[in-house]
Amino acid sequence: MDQFNRLPGIGPKTSERFIFYLLRLPKTELDTFADSIRNLKENILICQTCFSYDERSPCPRCSDPKRDRSLLCVVAESHDIIPIEKTEMFHGMYHVLGGTVNHLEGIGPEHLRTRELVRRIDANGISEVILALNPDLEGETTSMVLSRLLKEKPVRVTRLAQGLPTGSNIEYADQMTLAHALQDRKEV
Numbered sequence: 029m030d031q032f033n034r035l036p037g038i039g040p041k042t043s044e045r046f047i048f049y050l051l052r053l054p055k056t057e058l059d060t061f062a063d064s065i066r067n068l069k070e071n072i073l074i075c076q077t078c079f080s081y082d083e084r085s086p087c088p089r090c091s092d093p094k095r096d097r098s099l100l101c102v103v104a105e106s107h108d109i110i111p112i113e114k115t116e117m118f119h120g121m122y123h124v125l126g127g128t129v130n131h132l133e134g135i136g137p138e139h140l141r142t143r144e145l146v147r148r149i150d151a152n153g154i155s156e157v158i159l160a161l162n163p164d165l166e167g168e169t170t171s172m173v174l175s176r177l178l179k180e181k182p183v184r185v186t187r188l189a190q191g192l193p194t195g196s197n198i199e200y201a202d203q204m205t206l207a208h209a210l211q212d213r214k215e216v
């Protein structure tokens with residue numbers, strides 16, 4: 029239970045359910061489960077092109093000839109790629125920064141993969157960089173730092189439009205969300 033409790037988003041109740049589930053499994057299935065965890069670090073590596081976690085480097089996305097190499101989507105973490113891929117709207121390449129700028133915790137742009145980003149832009153014929161970072165303080169700061177860093181580069185720098193989430197109510201929207209929704213308004 030202690031081990032499960034350490035996982036993000038898992039409380040004691042869920043841990044307990046996990047334990048009872050695992051106890052009911054046949055031993056062979058439990059062994060497969062244990063082996064997957066044991067081999068995690070050996071089987072998963074970091075793609076040396078986009079820096080996402082994968083079983084191969086370059087990862088299937090970086091080695092897919094059908095993807096548009098002129099578009100580069102910058103995300104903070106490897107798992108941010110999944111929801112973007114699920115939209116099936118983006119067919120370009122990715123770049124995982126490995127975090128966001130956080131002045132309070134002493135994380136500056138030099139601690140992220142910004143040098144690698146600049147190197148990719150200098151080398152690859154990229155025409156547009158899309159900043160897909162969270163609309164929170166760290167994400168905003170990182171977007172600002174990156175757009176400043178890329179100012180002199182011959183690339184278009186864009187960011188995700190941030191509007192009101194579907195089903196939300198203007199009355200309860202926070203100031204930042206509403207300000208962005210106004211800024212990124214579209215012709216109807």
Ligand SMILES: [Zn+2]
Nearest residue numbers: 075078087090
């Ligand atoms: Zn990759």
